Amino acid sequence: MDHTIQVYITNLSRYEYDGLIIAAWFTLPVSLDELREKLQLETDESYEIEDWEAPFRLIDDRDIPTLNRLALLIEENSHYDMFPYLDELIELGVFESHVDGLKRLNQLTHLEVKPADTDSIEDTFELSDGTYFTI
Numbered sequence: 001m002d003h004t005i006q007v008y009i010t011n012l013s014r015y016e017y018d019g020l021i022i023a024a025w026f027t028l029p030v031s032l033d034e035l036r037e038k039l040q041l042e043t044d045e046s047y048e049i050e051d052w053e054a055p056f057r058l059i060d061d062r063d064i065p066t067l068n069r070l071a072l073l074i075e076e077n078s079h080y081d082m083f084p085y086l087d088e089l090i091e092l093g094v095f096e097s098h099v100d101g102l103k104r105l106n107q108l109t110h111l112e113v114k115p116a117d118t119d120s121i122e123d124t125f126e127l128s129d130g131t132y133f134t135i
Contacts, residue, residue, distance in 0.1 A: 003078040004028070005054045005071045007064075009035065013045035023050065028064075028071035035064060056087045056098060073102040081110035085127055092125065094135070109134045 010023040095101035
């Protein structure tokens with residue numbers, strides 16, 4: 001599984017002004033200087049994220065600094081066993097957002113079988129693939 005965020009960004013101002021499409025794919029994190037250089041953005045011009053590839057659903061078109069922070073959190077936390085389940089954990093209400101989940105993945109334990117210990121059952125939940133996690 002690829003643990004990077006890639007975004008396809010266009011120079012929105014240039015397109016709206018003269019119909020010229022200047023766009024590129026970027027792997028995050030990316031500096032705003034690199035973005036401005038490759039897209040030929042002037043200081044007052046705007047850009048738009050047109051497409052993306054990520055290890056989970058991105059909820060909306062966010063700005064680059066926010067997505068850069070998310071990319072850094074992925075780099076720091078994608079080694080946890082529960083990382084592939086991040087979207088599902090958000091849907092289950094375990095985490096409020098991807099940022100919240102990435103910061104707290106270390107609090108969950110992934111299990112192949114349901115524990116028999118009655119004390120653990122209360123904090124054990126089933127995932128869609130038939131495995132379990134405990135909080």
